Amino acid sequence: MKRRDFLKKTIMVVAGASVPLSALDLVDPKEVLAANPDIHWAFLIDTHKCVGCGFCVKACKTENDIPFDAKVTRTWVERYVYTKDDRRYVDSPDGALYGYTESRIDLGQGNFKEIDPANVGKAFFVPKLCNHCETPPCTQVCPVGATYKTDDGVVLVDRSWCIGCGYCIMACPYGARFFHPVEKVADKCTFCYHRITKGLETACVNACPFGAREMCNIRDINEPTTKIIMNQRVGVLKDEFGTRPQAFYIGLAQEVR
Amino acid sequence: MLEQAAHLVVHGEAWTVKELFVLPNEYIYWSIQIVMYPFMTGLVAGAFVLSSLYHVFHVEKLKEIAKFSLVFSFSLLPVAMMPLLLHLQQPFRGINVMMTPHFTSAIAAFGIVFTTYACIVATELWFVYRAYFVTTALELKAKANKGAIDTFRQLLFSVLTLGAWDISKEAQQKDHKACTKMAAIGIPVACFLHGYAGFIFGSVKANALWMTPLMPVIFICSAVVSGIALCILYYVVVQEARKFMARRKLARWAKDPSAPTAEQLEGAKKEEVEITSNYLMYFMIAAITLEILDLIFRGYTQVKSWDILREVIMERDFIKIFVLQYGLGNALPFLMMVLPGRNVRRTTIACALVLFGVFMMRWNVVIGGQAFSLSFAGFMHYHLPIIPHDMETFKEGLFGALTVMTTPFVLFYFLNMIFPAFMVDKEDAQH
Numbered sequence: 192m193k194r195r196d197f198l199k200k201t202i203m204v205v206a207g208a209s210v211p212l213s214a215l216d217l218v219d220p221k222e223v224l225a226a227n228p229d230i231h232w233a234f235l236i237d238t239h240k241c242v243g244c245g246f247c248v249k250a251c252k253t254e255n256d257i258p259f260d261a262k263v264t265r266t267w268v269e270r271y272v273y274t275k276d277d278r279r280y281v282d283s284p285d286g287a288l289y290g291y292t293e294s295r296i297d298l299g300q301g302n303f304k305e306i307d308p309a310n311v312g313k314a315f316f317v318p319k320l321c322n323h324c325e326t327p328p329c330t331q332v333c334p335v336g337a338t339y340k341t342d343d344g345v346v347l348v349d350r351s352w353c354i355g356c357g358y359c360i361m362a363c364p365y366g367a368r369f370f371h372p373v374e375k376v377a378d379k380c381t382f383c384y385h386r387i388t389k390g391l392e393t394a395c396v397n398a399c400p401f402g403a404r405e406m407c408n409i410r411d412i413n414e415p416t417t418k419i420i421m422n423q424r425v426g427v428l429k430d431e432f433g434t435r436p437q438a439f440y441i442g443l444a445q446e447v448r
Numbered sequence: 449m450l451e452q453a454a455h456l457v458v459h460g461e462a463w464t465v466k467e468l469f470v471l472p473n474e475y476i477y478w479s480i481q482i483v484m485y486p487f488m489t490g491l492v493a494g495a496f497v498l499s500s501l502y503h504v505f506h507v508e509k510l511k512e513i514a515k516f517s518l519v520f521s522f523s524l525l526p527v528a529m530m531p532l533l534l535h536l537q538q539p540f541r542g543i544n545v546m547m548t549p550h551f552t553s554a555i556a557a558f559g560i561v562f563t564t565y566a567c568i569v570a571t572e573l574w575f576v577y578r579a580y581f582v583t584t585a586l587e588l589k590a591k592a593n594k595g596a597i598d599t600f601r602q603l604l605f606s607v608l609t610l611g612a613w614d615i616s617k618e619a620q621q622k623d624h625k626a627c628t629k630m631a632a633i634g635i636p637v638a639c640f641l642h643g644y645a646g647f648i649f650g651s652v653k654a655n656a657l658w659m660t661p662l663m664p665v666i667f668i669c670s671a672v673v674s675g676i677a678l679c680i681l682y683y684v685v686v687q688e689a690r691k692f693m694a695r696r697k698l699a700r701w702a703k704d705p706s707a708p709t710a711e712q713l714e715g716a717k718k719e720e721v722e723i724t725s726n727y728l729m730y731f732m733i734a735a736i737t738l739e740i741l742d743l744i745f746r747g748y749t750q751v752k753s754w755d756i757l758r759e760v761i762m763e764r765d766f767i768k769i770f771v772l773q774y775g776l777g778n779a780l781p782f783l784m785m786v787l788p789g790r791n792v793r794r795t796t797i798a799c800a801l802v803l804f805g806v807f808m809m810r811w812n813v814v815i816g817g818q819a820f821s822l823s824f825a826g827f828m829h830y831h832l833p834i835i836p837h838d839m840e841t842f843k844e845g846l847f848g849a850l851t852v853m854t855t856p857f858v859l860f861y862f863l864n865m866i867f868p869a870f871m872v873d874k875e876d877a878q879h
Contacts (some may be wrong), residue, residue: 268470269704281825286472299826326723334555335544354544355537357477357702358555364654366471366822370459375537432653448823 206335231344231437232382233409234289235425236318240403243268243316250290250398256385258371263369264288265380266320266395271447272296273312279310280304306325314378317447318404320395320427321346321367321380322436329368329379338377344409345384346436362448364432382406383425409437459537462841463831470826476818477794479844480832481535483489486645487674487810489528491856493638494675495521496569500638501727503572503631503655512870513607513720516686517679519869522569528562530852533848534843556649557642565641568634574608577841577867579615581608608866642671649813656753656824657760657817662742669735675805676728677799680721682857687717690870698807702750718792729785736778738807756824761815764827769812777805 251266252259267286273279284295295303323346330338330346337353340346348359353376360368360377373431383393389405391397396404405418419425419441426443427436440447460475495517501507502514533542546563559836588594588602612619641666649662651654694701694710701707708716743761746754761804781798784790815830833845842848860869 214517258456261458262461263458263473269469279825281469281823283469283472299468299470323639330654332554334549334559335541335548336550336554337544351547352541352544353538354541356532356535356555357537358648360473360477362654364822366474369475370471370477370537372456372458375459388463448825 216379226316226412228342228344229410230408231309231410232323232387233344233407233417233420234320234323234382235405235407235420236438236440237403237405238315238440238444239304240401241268241316241400241405242293243270243287244400246400247404248286248288250381250394252337253379254386255393257378258372259288261372263372263378265320265367265378269317269319269447270296270314271317271444272306272314273446274306275312276310276311277312280306287316313395315442315444317440318395319365319367319428319444320438321363321382322365322434322438323380323382325435325437326433328362328364328432328434332358332362334358341384345387346379347381347384348377348379351376353377364429364434365436412432459840462842463653463833465829465831466821466826467829468821468826469823470821470828471823474821474828476815478535478814478818479830480846480849480851481531481844483807483810483814484531484849485528485535486642487807488524488531488852488856489645490642490667490671490674490806490810492521492524492528492565492675493642493668493671493679494569494673494677495524495679496634496638496675498676498679498727500631500635500725503628504635507723509719511726512716513679513683515576515871517675517868518569518573518858519863520679520682520856522573522867523863525566525569526872527852527856527861534848534852538585553649554644557649558837559642561637561641561644565634568630571741571866572627572630572634572760573867574610574631577624578623579610579611579620580868580871581605581617582613585609604866617817631653637670642668645671649817654822655680655817656757656820658813660742660746663813664739666735666738666742669731669738671808672731673728673735676724676731677802677806680724680728681799681803683724683795684717684721684792686870687713687769688859713780721792722790723793725785725790725799728799728802729782732778732782736774736782742747749786753824756820760819760827764819765812765816768808769816773805773808773812777808781805789822 193322222266245268248264248266248268251257252264252398255265257263257265262285264286267280267283268291269283271279271281271288271293280296284297294308295305298304323340323344325344327340327346328336330336330340333339333353334356335354337349338346338359339349350371355370355376357370362372363379368377368379370376383391383395386393393404393406396406405416407414409417409418409420411417412421418437423441425439425441426441427439429436429448458475460477460479464475465480466474499518499521501516502510503518506719509512533539536542545556545559549559561748582605585602585605585608588598591598594602646664646667649658649667650660652658674758690708691710691713693699694707694713746757781801784798784801786792818828818830820827833841836842836845837846
């Protein structure tokens with residue numbers, strides 16, 4: 192074979208072979224793991240157990256360096272009071288940082304409402320935090336991708352890249368986001384990612400004296416908390432937005448929004 | 449201690465008053481600068497659409513105001529981004545939007561549309577003024593005893609020609625054709641630009657007032673309305689100033705015998721204002737119809753959020769929406785323009801009211817959309833910071849808004865030295 196023919200044929204073979212080869216995808220083990228991660232964090236709140244002590248709010252602020260007196264918080268507790276004459280009152284003074292030690296309802300602007308205990312129909316507390324949605328609107332709208340979802344289902348904010356536009360705060364239907372008063376970037380609950388990735392509990396779960404808050408790996412069906420989420424009647428907040436929240440509630444009243 | 453206390457004031461706390469049950473993290477986060485943002489963007493888009501009426505649809509009588517509005521649109525352009533930058537908590541990272549755009553975000557897409565639009569306006573402007581750059585550069589080159597300013601101007605205009613020195617009739621015809629093409633591309637891009645501003649709000653599903661697919665269309669229509677109204681208003685003011693200068697023989701009127709007389713200026717003003725205000729009315733009808741349709745639709749369908757929306761729209765913000773926006777900003781100016789005996793003065797006052805109406809529409813959307821809590825059980829009131837006591841209350845207060853509002857006029861003053869908005873073509877002058 193002449194050298195010229197050899198070169199011609201080589202080029203033809205390489206070109207011909209490269210077409211079907213380009214269709215092959217090299218498998219990266221990391222990508223496979225990301226598509227089917229072993230861990231997906233979820234949160235369970237038992238509203239029957241919450242007494243509104245506010246220990247969780249305090250623990251969260253301390254753990255995550257949110258200035259104690261700043262009027263923003265990564266987690267908070269709401270109080271719902273229904274009177275027998277069918278009126279609804281809700282409040283969450285300072286996010287329940289100091290707990291509910293008073294029976295009167297905070298109406299804002301320095302006004303309070305005292306409710307006759309005999310007139311109370313039902314009353315309960317609802318702890319809230321970021322729902323770490325399956326389809327989070329906050330990550331969708333972030334113009335720079337500073338807020339993102341990890342492979343194990345936690346929504347985080349990159350403080351070094353956030354431009355502070357507030358679009359994610361507007362997009363969150365749960366009011367879970369705010370501007371950090373010191374860092375001047377969007378902030379929110381991280382499920383204490385620095386703790387859970389080391390096998391520890393979140394600060395709020397750890398601080399709750401009544402076991403109203405639990406965390407679990409929803410992919411591990413042998414975990415007791417996962418079993419509750421799988422087997423019992425649990426609800427999520429604002430399902431109508433299609434965000435598929437990963438914070439589940441036991442005893443969620445329909446009036447809670 | 450004081451420093452620590454200052455840190456504790458969270459963003460929005462200085463101007464938000466909460467009533468009843470509002471979630472702890474909720475504040476009026478998008479304040480006056482985010483009202484200014486769609487308002488200024490709308491002015492850019494509207495001014496460009498007005499200029500395109502001549503360049504694309506060949507409405508010959510609008511020739512003068514078209515050139516003026518194109519230059520004015522260019523001076524409004526940088527100001528459209530200004531409120532966003534002033535609003536950012538990390539303004540120096542604003543460029544990140546262009547560096548790492550996240551394409552699922554409407555704001556990131558807006559940056560791209562905005563840049564495209566800026567390129568189109570700049571290109572169109574170049575085609576309109578290329579011959580002027582060449583002649584000015586050649587005149588300055590031929591001039592003897594040049595001072596430092598003339599040398600600088602010669603350099604500037606030479607650079608602006610971008611090496612295209614051919615000003616033959618054929619070349620100029622090509623410029624004209626290219627200009628028409630750019631203007632034609634520019635119209636949908638301008639609408640898209642403002643549609644995107646509307647989309648930024650309309651796509652926020654968490655907000656019951658903003659969440660409507662009509663939002664981008666409503667924004668486009670009111671943008672064109674505001675842009676045309678501002679062009680008429682500013683055109684009248686500039687023409688009045690020119691008339692004053694013509695009468696007193698000031699500036700070019702002292703040395704240039706071909707400069708238009710006060711009577712000519714008055715005549716041109718009358719004609720341009722009359723025709724332009726007709727277009728203004730058409731767009732006003734479209735804008736008001738869509739806004740009212742949105743309101744009726746919400747009231748008719750009465751979904752879950754309607755209870756709180758009704759309280760905000762019909763009670764708490766009634767004066768802002770129905771008296772100031774629809775009454776003073778829409779109905780009154782519309783009547784002023786429709787009733788017989790319309791003259792320039794009446795149209796000018798009507799245009800000022802229209803601008804106020806569009807500003808109120810932006811205010812009612814942006815601030816009104818945050819007036820109620822996500823809990824649907826509480827309200828937030830916005831108190832515009834007037835006297836600034838720190839950078840935040842300056843940026844997001846009255847003076848921040850006034851800075852944004854006055855910047856395009858300052859820019860126009862300087863841009864007019866490079867792109868003379870009232871330049872008369874030599875051919876026209878001979879007729």
